Amino acid sequence: MDTQSYVSVPPGVGMGENFLSLDDILLCHERLPIRTECIFPRLGFLEKSSDMQDIPEGSKMELPLWLCKGLYERKKRVLSVELPKVYREGWRTVFNADPKVVDLHKMGPYYYGLGSQMLHFESPENPDIAQTLLQTFIGRFRRTMDSSQNAYNEDTSVLVERLDCLEKALFRSGQTGLHSFQNWEKGQASQLTASNLVLNYRKRKITDVLP
Amino acid sequence: MDPSEVEFLAEKEMVKIIPNFSLDKIYLIGGDLGPFNPGLPVDVPVWLALNLKQRQKCRIVPPEWMDVEKLEEIRELERKEDAFTAVPSPYYMELTKLLLNHASDNIPKADEIRTLVKDIWDTRIAKLRCSADSFISQQEAHAQLDNLTLMEINTIRSFLLDSLNCMYKLRSNLLPGSNKGQFTDY
Numbered sequence: 206m207d208t209q210s211y212v213s214v215p216p217g218v219g220m221g222e223n224f225l226s227l228d229d230i231l232l233c234h235e236r237l238p239i240r241t242e243c244i245f246p247r248l249g250f251l252e253k254s255s256d257m258q259d260i261p262e263g264s265k266m267e268l269p270l271w272l273c274k275g276l277y278e279r280k281k282r283v284l285s286v287e288l289p290k291v292y293r294e295g296w297r298t299v300f301n302a303d304p305k306v307v308d309l310h311k312m313g314p315y316y317y318g319l320g321s322q323m324l325h326f327e328s329p330e331n332p333d334i335a336q337t338l339l340q341t342f343i344g345r346f347r348r349t350m351d352s353s354q355n356a357y358n359e360d361t362s363v364l365v366e367r368l369d370c371l372e373k374a375l376f377r378s379g380q381t382g383l384h385s386f387q388n389w390e391k392g393q394a395s396q397l398t399a400s401n402l403v404l405n406y407r408k409r410k411i412t413d414v415l416p
Numbered sequence: 417m418d419p420s421e422v423e424f425l426a427e428k429e430m431v432k433i434i435p436n437f438s439l440d441k442i443y444l445i446g447g448d449l450g451p452f453n454p455g456l457p458v459d460v461p462v463w464l465a466l467n468l469k470q471r472q473k474c475r476i477v478p479p480e481w482m483d484v485e486k487l488e489e490i491r492e493l494e495r496k497e498d499a500f501t502a503v504p505s506p507y508y509m510e511l512t513k514l515l516l517n518h519a520s521d522n523i524p525k526a527d528e529i530r531t532l533v534k535d536i537w538d539t540r541i542a543k544l545r546c547s548a549d550s551f552i553s554q555q556e557a558h559a560q561l562d563n564l565t566l567m568e569i570n571t572i573r574s575f576l577l578d579s580l581n582c583m584y585k586l587r588s589n590l591l592p593g594s595n596k597g598q599f600t601d602y
Contacts, residue, residue, distance in 0.1 A: 219585035317582070321589050335589040342586055346579060347549045353575065354545065371582060379575035386571045389419030390513070 218371060219321050228370055232315045232322070233271040237289060240265050242282040270322060277326055286326040291316065294330075297337045304344035309369040316369045317342065345372065353379025357387055422567050426510035427463040432477040434458075435468065462511065466518050476519040481505060482512065484525050487532040494539045500563040509537055509567050537568075544568060548576055552583060 216228035223229050245260035252260055260266075268276075268284075276283045290296060291312045300307060309316045320338045324331050352364040353376040361380070365373050428446075439452040449460055457477060460468075468474040481487070481504030493501050505511055512533045520526040544564070551559050561569065 217585075218582055219588055317586065321586070324589055332590065335586070338589065339583070339586045342583060343553050343555070346552045350545060350548065350575065350579075354541075354572070375575060375578050375582070378578045379572075382571050382574050386419050386567075389423065392517070395420065 215374070216318060216371065218318060220324055222322075228315070228374075229318070232318045233274075234269050235315060235319050236267040236269055237273050238265065238287045239268050239273060239284045240287065241284050270319070274322075274325060279327055286323075286328075288323065288328065288330065288334075289319070292320055292323055292330075292334050292337075297333060300337050300341045304341040305348055307341075308367045309341075309345075309372070310367055312369075314370050317371045349375055350379065352376070354383055356380070357383055417570050417573070419567065419570065422507075422570055423510045423514070425566065426507035426514070427461060427466075429462050429505065429507055429511060430459045431462050431465050431479060431511075431515070432457050433460055433465045433468065433474040434477060435474045437473050462514060466514060469519050469522075476515065476522045478515065478523045479505065479511065481508070482515070482523060482529055484528050484532065487529060487536070491532055491536050491539070494536055498543075500540060500543060502563050503536075503565060506565050507567070508533065508565065540564075540568060541571070544572060548572060552579065555583070555587070 214223050214226040216226045216232070217223040222233065241260060241262055241264050244262050247258060248260050249255065249257045252264070252266065273284070273286055277286065296312075313319065317338055320334055323334060328334075349368065349372050352361075356364055361376075365376055368376060434455060434457050435452040436454050437452060438454055439450060441448050441450040446461070449464065450458060452458060465474065465476055469476055481490075486504070490501070490504065512529065515523060516526050516530055523529065547559070
């Protein structure tokens with residue numbers, strides 16, 4: 206059985222985030238195109254392209270997701286968030302037509318995560334985005350399943366290179382199932398092996414142990 | 417669940433052996449076994465049968481279904497039907513492996529049986545994948561898993577559960593305000 210030195214926290218996937226999930230931490234650094242709706246006084250030094258003291262109203266820039274979520278408020282109109290290209294009408298049509306051919310790793314790599322996070326920002330397109338995310342996942346499910354359950358003892362990098370991070374995690378769990386079954390079938394399950402934890406220990410020198 | 421744990425459960429299945437020693441009834445927590453008389457068939461759990469066999473104290477009588485003709489019938493039926501057909505034993509895969517690995521000299525046509533069981537297994541796994549796919553694509557909420565064995569469920573369990581989790585979360589996005597501001601503690 207797989208023992209790791211720590212239990213990795215799975216990503217939150219939906220609108221919520223898991224604070225300790227590495228994937229979600231990376232996800233909240235994705236940049237979003239925004240437009241300021243009011244003056245940001247004395248923050249002009251952040252914008253390298255102009256040497257004004259303030260960031261004026263209506264300027265366009267890119268901010269990371271975590272900052273957008275913090276600054277965004279429905280009533281106060283501090284900034285408005287524009288949809289990234291992949292979630293707009295044009296790409297949505299592509300996803301609805303055939304989700305299997307799209308390279309989600311290039312588009313994302315947090316296509317589903319970021320898409321769900323976009324629902325925090327009010328937009329008339331939100332229901333369509335949510336629907337497209339779900340349909341894309343369903344459409345690509347069969348391929349993820351088949352490749353993860355059939356690729357045994359071969360190089361999987363070709364299979365996973367076009368998958369979103371979420372699908373990669375699924376692929377890995379499918380592979381663990383396949384590998385543990387194949388191990389059992391070959392009779393390797395009955396052999397005792399050292400735990401991963403023990404293998405990862407470095408050799409200690411006596412001088413390190415003594416006080 | 418690990419496949420070896422499923423195998424462990426399978427070892428509780430009863431199998432007929434013909435001992436070549438004599439011993440009184442033995443009393444175990446799981447039930448009484450024996451008495452053992454040379455040449456008289458007796459029912460014992462697989463774990464005991466394999467242990468006795470390894471010490472050459474018995475001959476294992478293969479279960480009724482472990483027979484080339486019967487398995488061929490099952491294979492044809494499995495290929496013809498769309499749904500899962502009833503399997504001869506809830507632990508057919510595990511028992512075949514255990515018995516063929518340890519007592520292949522007591523089972524006639526062991527190699528053919530191995531191939532047949534593997535064929536049945538492959539057909540069923542392909543069906544399982546098909547039904548998992550239609551389960552996801554039709555966004556069903558529940559499924560009935562008739563005639564599926566533990567080992568078969570076990571191979572796809574972690575993948576299917578993770579996928580269903582993801583799908584549930586993506587689907588709850590459709591309902592606005594359903595899980596806003598909800599945090600999971602770790």
